[in-house]
Amino acid sequence: MEPHFLGPGAKVDRPRPQRSGRVLVVDASPLSLIALAGVLDAEGFVCTCARNPAAALKAAQQETLDLVVCDVGDDAPAALQLITDIRTMETCRDLPAVLIAESQWAGLEKKSQPLGAVHCLFKPLDPSSLLAVVDQAMWMPHLVNTHRRRGSRPTRSGWVNL
Template identity: 65%
Template sequence: MELHIDGPNAPRRRGGRILVVDANPLSLIALAGVLDAEGFECICARSHPAALKAIESQSQDLVVCDVGDDPEAALKLIDDIHGQAAGKDLPSVLIAEARWAGLEQKAQGRTAVHCLFKPIDPASLRAVVEQALWMPHLIGTHRRRGSRPSHNGWLTL
């Protein structure tokens, strides 16, 4: 399912195509709606197989995945996406509840994975998405060196 708003009042597109993965249809539409309102093109998937099919069928710039009740399944999805040629270096944002606070440590070592914890402010989501979309090569370089970016404006997650 693709979410598009067309017409004279359509938001300006920023050029990023985001795969939004969430098993809950209401939060999937809400999350994709926030990103669409910010001008991103969203492709929605409710399951692991649907997300992999979306990666195979169209090029994506970013994956935003709600962890739900199974953080291991979300990390497996990210690994499976990175295992495909089209998703090899695809940056990802995991959205989780506070009870999964150790998720950012489990996600380390994967290509440009960021974690946001609920409740999510749309401005924070936008900032992390923009950083992941437009600076993945810098993040990858720092991870390979074992260092962290220290420039003003970087988010520490």
């Protein structure tokens, strides 16, 4: 069988990912920021990107968010403070967060426990691990009321509405 090549401008129907939600991605490194947002965007999430805490806070004030993904970089205490500051906003009180850190920050998961609803991933990241944690974080039991208020529902197969 001969290979079939599509010409320029040809459209290929690809199934759209079933995931949905608005994610704030915070990372000081432009390459890392694009990579993280790209993985999430390819799965159907709408991403807002910020390279510093001030931009992240401004985005949190202007957007309705479902999750924050924050690369810790060299300053874990600043990342934890950013999550605390975002959660002081009325619309972000129960906002879950995923922190991404280098191995030098081992123990970060224990430091973040008082914040609640914070997950930690350590580099190097596997995109499927990131997506699994994001899925879990966005539909945690304590967020059910938040999702009900917004009228959003899980879109993954196997979920049952009660």
